[in-house]
Amino acid sequence: MPSDLVVTRATIVTADARDSVIPEGAVAVTGGRITAIGPAAEIGRDAARVIEAPGMILMPGLINTHCHAADSLFRGLVEDLPLEPWLQTVWKAERAILDRATCRLGARLGLAELLLGGVTTVMDMFWHPQETVGAAKDLGMRVSTGGIFFDFPGMDGHIAERRVADAEAFFSEFAGDPMVLCGTFPHGAYTVGPENLAAARAVTDRHGGLFCTHAAETRAEVADIETRYGRRVIRHLEHLGLLDERTVLAHCVWLDDEEIEILARRRVTVAHNPMSNLKLASGFARIADMLAAGVRVTVGTDGAISGNDLDMWMALRMAATLPKAATLRADAVTTAQALRMVTRAGAEALGAGDRLGSLEPGKQADMILLSTDRAHAAPIFDPMTHVVYSAAKSDVRHVFVAGEQVVRDGELVRLDLGALLAEVRALAPRIAASIA
Amino acid sequence: MPSDLVVTRATIVTADARDSVIPEGAVAVTGGRITAIGPAAEIGRDAARVIEAPGMILMPGLINTHCHAADSLFRGLVEDLPLEPWLQTVWKAERAILDRATCRLGARLGLAELLLGGVTTVMDMFWHPQETVGAAKDLGMRVSTGGIFFDFPGMDGHIAERRVADAEAFFSEFAGDPMVLCGTFPHGAYTVGPENLAAARAVTDRHGGLFCTHAAETRAEVADIETRYGRRVIRHLEHLGLLDERTVLAHCVWLDDEEIEILARRRVTVAHNPMSNLKLASGFARIADMLAAGVRVTVGTDGAISGNDLDMWMALRMAATLPKAATLRADAVTTAQALRMVTRAGAEALGAGDRLGSLEPGKQADMILLSTDRAHAAPIFDPMTHVVYSAAKSDVRHVFVAGEQVVRDGELVRLDLGALLAEVRALAPRIAASIA
Numbered sequence: 001m002p003s004d005l006v007v008t009r010a011t012i013v014t015a016d017a018r019d020s021v022i023p024e025g026a027v028a029v030t031g032g033r034i035t036a037i038g039p040a041a042e043i044g045r046d047a048a049r050v051i052e053a054p055g056m057i058l059m060p061g062l063i064n065t066h067c068h069a070a071d072s073l074f075r076g077l078v079e080d081l082p083l084e085p086w087l088q089t090v091w092k093a094e095r096a097i098l099d100r101a102t103c104r105l106g107a108r109l110g111l112a113e114l115l116l117g118g119v120t121t122v123m124d125m126f127w128h129p130q131e132t133v134g135a136a137k138d139l140g141m142r143v144s145t146g147g148i149f150f151d152f153p154g155m156d157g158h159i160a161e162r163r164v165a166d167a168e169a170f171f172s173e174f175a176g177d178p179m180v181l182c183g184t185f186p187h188g189a190y191t192v193g194p195e196n197l198a199a200a201r202a203v204t205d206r207h208g209g210l211f212c213t214h215a216a217e218t219r220a221e222v223a224d225i226e227t228r229y230g231r232r233v234i235r236h237l238e239h240l241g242l243l244d245e246r247t248v249l250a251h252c253v254w255l256d257d258e259e260i261e262i263l264a265r266r267r268v269t270v271a272h273n274p275m276s277n278l279k280l281a282s283g284f285a286r287i288a289d290m291l292a293a294g295v296r297v298t299v300g301t302d303g304a305i306s307g308n309d310l311d312m313w314m315a316l317r318m319a320a321t322l323p324k325a326a327t328l329r330a331d332a333v334t335t336a337q338a339l340r341m342v343t344r345a346g347a348e349a350l351g352a353g354d355r356l357g358s359l360e361p362g363k364q365a366d367m368i369l370l371s372t373d374r375a376h377a378a379p380i381f382d383p384m385t386h387v388v389y390s391a392a393k394s395d396v397r398h399v400f401v402a403g404e405q406v407v408r409d410g411e412l413v414r415l416d417l418g419a420l421l422a423e424v425r426a427l428a429p430r431i432a433a434s435i436a
Numbered sequence: 437m438p439s440d441l442v443v444t445r446a447t448i449v450t451a452d453a454r455d456s457v458i459p460e461g462a463v464a465v466t467g468g469r470i471t472a473i474g475p476a477a478e479i480g481r482d483a484a485r486v487i488e489a490p491g492m493i494l495m496p497g498l499i500n501t502h503c504h505a506a507d508s509l510f511r512g513l514v515e516d517l518p519l520e521p522w523l524q525t526v527w528k529a530e531r532a533i534l535d536r537a538t539c540r541l542g543a544r545l546g547l548a549e550l551l552l553g554g555v556t557t558v559m560d561m562f563w564h565p566q567e568t569v570g571a572a573k574d575l576g577m578r579v580s581t582g583g584i585f586f587d588f589p590g591m592d593g594h595i596a597e598r599r600v601a602d603a604e605a606f607f608s609e610f611a612g613d614p615m616v617l618c619g620t621f622p623h624g625a626y627t628v629g630p631e632n633l634a635a636a637r638a639v640t641d642r643h644g645g646l647f648c649t650h651a652a653e654t655r656a657e658v659a660d661i662e663t664r665y666g667r668r669v670i671r672h673l674e675h676l677g678l679l680d681e682r683t684v685l686a687h688c689v690w691l692d693d694e695e696i697e698i699l700a701r702r703r704v705t706v707a708h709n710p711m712s713n714l715k716l717a718s719g720f721a722r723i724a725d726m727l728a729a730g731v732r733v734t735v736g737t738d739g740a741i742s743g744n745d746l747d748m749w750m751a752l753r754m755a756a757t758l759p760k761a762a763t764l765r766a767d768a769v770t771t772a773q774a775l776r777m778v779t780r781a782g783a784e785a786l787g788a789g790d791r792l793g794s795l796e797p798g799k800q801a802d803m804i805l806l807s808t809d810r811a812h813a814a815p816i817f818d819p820m821t822h823v824v825y826s827a828a829k830s831d832v833r834h835v836f837v838a839g840e841q842v843v844r845d846g847e848l849v850r851l852d853l854g855a856l857l858a859e860v861r862a863l864a865p866r867i868a869a870s871i872a
Contacts, residue, residue: 075814076821082766113811219764278757279825281766308825309812314750321714328655330518330717375549376745378511378857379864385512389715389744394830421814428815 003028003047005403008040010053010369011383015060015343015358019336021383027058029365032402037359051398053369057383057391060359061120061366061399062312063346066212066250066271066300069110069135070103070126073424073431075304083218083280089435090305094127094155096434102427103128103156107135109424110303112412113310115141117393120366120401121346121356123212123248123271123300125185127156129170133180140406140414142366144181144210144350146170149192149200160196167203175207178364178402181350183210183246188217189233190224194240201242210246210351212271213237216259217251218282234259243268248349250300251276252290253283260286264294269349272341274318275311276302288323288332298346313393316342320388338388365403370395439464439483441839444476446489446805447819451496451779451794455772457819463494465801468838473795487834489805493819493827496795497556497802497835498748499782502648502686502707502736505546505571506539506562509860509867511740519654519716525871526741530563530591532870538863539564539592543571545860546739548848549746551577553829556802556837557782557792559648559684559707559736561621563592565606569616576842576850578802580617580646580786582606585628585636596632603639611643614800614838617786619646619682625669626657630676637678646682646787648707649673652695653687654718670695679704684785686736687712688726689719696722700730705785708777710754711747712738724759724768734782749829752778756824774824801839806831 005028012025014037026043028036036043071090074097078089098106103126111132114122121142124132129145136143147167153159158166167184174180184200186192192200192213204211216222216233225233234255237243245267252263252270263270272285290297299319301310320338324330347357355364370391372380377395380386399407406413441464448461450473462479464472472479507526510533514525534542539562547568550558557578560568565581572579583603589595594602603620610616620636622628628636628649640647652658652669661669670691673679681703688699688706699706708721726733735755737746756774760766783793791800806827808816813831816822835843842849 072811073815075812076817076825079818079821079825080767080770082764086766109811109814116811275753275757278754278761279766281760281764281768283761283764304812304826308821309828311812311828314753317711317750318714321711324717325714325719328518328717328719330522330715331516332717334516373854373857375508375545375552375853375857376511376740376747378545378860379509379867381512381864381868382515385515385744389512389515390740392745392747392828392830394828417811418809421809421811424814428817431815432817 003030003035005029005049006043006045006047007051007053007058008043008045010056010058012037012359013057013059013383013387014360015339016360019384027359029403032365034359034361034363034365036361055372057370057372057387058367059387060343060357061368061401062118062342063357064114064119064122064301064312065248065269065298065346065349066273066302067110067122067124067310068126068303069122069124069132070106071303071305072110072113072310073097073102073106073427075308077305077431077435083282084220086280091155093431093434097431098127098155100128100131103131104135105423107132108138108415108420110310111135111139111141112415112417112420115139115399116396116407116410116412117310117312118368118396118399119312120399121350123350125212127154130173133174137179138415139412140401140404142179142401144183146183146185146209149184149186149196151192151196163196164199164203167200171207171209181210181352182207183212186213188214189236190221197240197242210248211242212248212250215249215252216254219254222254232256232259234262238262238266246351251282253277253285255286260289260293260295263290269296269298271298271300272319273300273302274315274322276306280306284322284326287319288327291333291337296345296349297341298349299341311393312342313391316388335384335388339384365400367400368396369398371397439466439471441465441485442479442481442483443487443489443494444479444481446492446494448473448795449493449495449819449823450796451775452796455820461494463795465839468801470795470797470799470801472797491808493806493808493823494803495823496779496793497804497837498554498778499793500550500555500558500736500748501684501705501734501782501785502709502738503546503558503560503746504562504739505550505558505560505568506542507739507741508546508549509533509538509542509863511744513741513867513871519718520656522716527591529867529870533867534563534591536564536567539567540571541859543568544574544851544856546746547571547575547577548851548853548856551575551835552832552843552846552848553746553748554804554832554835555748556835557786559786561648563590566609569610573615574851575848576837576840578615578837580619582619582621582645585620585622585632587628587632599632600635600639603636607643607645617646617788618643619648622649624650625672626660633676633678646684647678648684648686651685651688652690655690658690668692668695670698674698674702682787687718687721689713689721691722696725696729696731699726705732705734707734707736708755709736709738710751710758712742716742720758720762723755724763727769727773732781732785733777734785735777747829748778749827752824771820771824775820801836803836804832805834807833
């Protein structure tokens with residue numbers, strides 16, 4: 001029986017557990033899944049569509065485990081401030097601007113940037129998460145999100161008391177949707193008290209969902225939590241029973257040795273956001289120590305307000321290199337470890353290691369084709385090295401999610417980017433005025 | 437009299453001393469120089485060529501103050517090693533591969549990447565520097581280079597005794613060429629003894645040229661120089677009388693407070709290479725302290741063997757953000773300071789502050805046009821913030837050097853990139869074999 005799609009003659013970086021690279025490879029896709037992968041000579045070309053990709057690199061779509069896509073609306077609005085005062089100003093703008101429509105618009109903007117850059121799955125925390133899902137569906141992208149928890153009235157105008165109902169409603173709407181990986185998203189231990197953290201956990205536990213929060217991002221946060229609860233952030237979260245293999249903690253910059261050991265033992269995922277940690281002066285996360293301790297480390301872009309873009313390739317490069325300088329060890333993170341952070345480990349973090357994160361038979365055909373007709377792409381001695389240390393977002397030519405092409409020749413298939421940008425620019429004066 | 441060229445209706449980031457931004461601006465060029473710049477309404481359109489650039493950003497070409505362009509041939513060949521053993525392996529490959537022809541090929545590859553990424557002037561240290569100049573002329577780019585000094589036989593096969601003659605020959609050939617900023621380039625204090633450092637200095641002093649060397653890149657280098665000469669690197673160079681406003685020191689990662697003060701007092705330029713310092717595990721340069729002390733800091737990509745690309749935008753982003761995390765101060769480097777590092781300060785470092793580094797009347801028309809029809813380019817609240825924190829190499833659409841267009845719509849005007857890449861790829865098996 002013919003396949004739906006065969007991509008052939010590409011160099012395939014599978015990102016599988018053996019880090020297999022197939023120099024002249026092909027992949028066959030049917031019903032959104034990979035049915036066969038191997039040397040081009042061994043994969044039949046009997047398919048509804050055959051893409052000849054000589055000289056290109058085929059690899060799994062990148063998985064971004066921490067983002068606030070819709071915050072792209074506020075990109076570059078507030079600069080050169082540390083996290084806490086910066087957040088106060090950002091929140092002022094968010095309060096003034098955000099409603100369901102602007103959340104949808106912002107999510108489209110952020111997710112469009114990610115998808116064009118080869119990110120096929122993103123874990124996103126934002127107000128009105130249904131709008132984030134809507135935007136992802138508008139684009140044809142996978143998203144992990146869900147109800148936010150926040151002790152104060154949120155930027156969506158909702159009060160703390162309705163967060164459980166909101167989160168439940170999200171699960172009701174999207175549980176079982178293969179394009180949505182549901183969870184609950186309490187903002188952080190410094191903005192959500194133990195009771196509401198427990199409530200968020202209870203909702204996601206009822207549905208077998210994910211649990212994601214900001215944790216130990218700044219020194220000030222650690223001091224705050226210690227003052228309030230007598231424990232550092234990770235120990236506080238452990239004490240509350242919130243840490244397990246479905247937990248994704250964003251940032252984790254300020255950890256002591258025991259906290260790293262806790263994260264490893266509890267099989268928690270750390271979503272490392274190198275660019276945001278640099279720009280907001282949060283510090284250098286102890287990635288090498290986490291890897292050595294066996295912590296699952298993944299990579300996020302964070303939002304474009306702390307970036308100021310959503311470039312997973314830059315985040316990958318930073319994740320691969322910052323720990324080398326921080327430890328003065330050039331092998332602090334290897335090429336294979338870095339690649340894993342943005343592929344397989346990301347999938348495992350989202351509880352989807354069986355269907356995402358690598359190109360293997362039976363997995364979803366979430367995959368990207370990279371051009372190598374670039375000055376930075378010659379010579380290539382090792383395709384994995386190229387992907388980690390040389391490739392750029394602008395190399396991404398074609399993107400497939402569940403076998404469907406959603407980026408073609410560097411352009412969105414489903415959405416008109418120009419019209420989207422025009423809509424964002426029309427809103428910009430009102431955004432600027434919101435903090436004036 | 438009509439101008440040669442008018443670019444109009446662009447947002448102009450001038451990078452001048454007042455950080456002027458002209459929202460709807462125009463620039464007129466005649467004889468390779470800027471004759472007028474200002475609001476589009478005030479600049480006449482009487483020109484041989486008028487480029488309408490609404491929605492684009494016009495700014496000076498970036499100045500990269502440290503590179504080894506031809507080393508792009510060895511991109512990704514040696515990975516995950518610290519500088520010293522890494523350098524031994526790289527040198528083995530260089531010895532086996534480099535001759536005048538391969539230096540020209542490598543320089544074309546590296547400089548093509550830079551020029552396509554909006555770098556109009558680069559300070560480059562490499563074997564057979566005449567070939568680097570040749571490659572720059574093939575592309576239409578400005579370059580600062582000159583004779584290398586090295587105590588051991590070099591990768592060009594030349595022995596130390598002929599370095600003075602080589603360096604003199606370089607000055608003879610290129611002194612006075614407006615496209616070439618000549619100097620001498622002793623490799624480093626750990627590979628060039630006091631006598632040859634002095635000889636290199638004497639040559640460049642005779643011609644009023646520049647003086648560039650690697651300095652204080654790693655802890656091991658500092659220990660080595662201290663053991664040999666009883667002084668840390670910067671004090672050693674000062675003791676030898678090598679430090680003044682025509683000196684460019686690459687890296688300067690390991691400095692004590694007194695050395696920073698020396699660099700400021702002697703008006704030395706530090707060429708900061710953030711990506712290389714990360715990848716080779718050299719460490720974090722004390723950029724915030726240098727800026728506070730009044731040291732002129734510029735930015736380099738270093739070579740693609742330690743990068744693994746020549747992306748000045750990534751280098752700029754790192755230069756702007758790494759010091760924030762290193763100091764835990766979000767204003768450790770401001771947007772304006774970061775932009776200056778890759779424009780005006782770079783020009784001043786090369787003794788060309790009067791003719792390069794900003795868009796002002798009388799200066800050379802080295803300028804680039806950036807697209808903003810990108811998901812990462814909306815909204816733009818401040819064009820300078822956009823340039824420093826969001827812009828990417830793939831935004832560079834048009835590049836002009838001395839008024840001549842050398843990149844058009846993202847493609848080299850003078851050289852066929854595809855043919856160049858094919859030539860590099862044909863050489864790759866021999867390069868791989870050289871260290872096998």
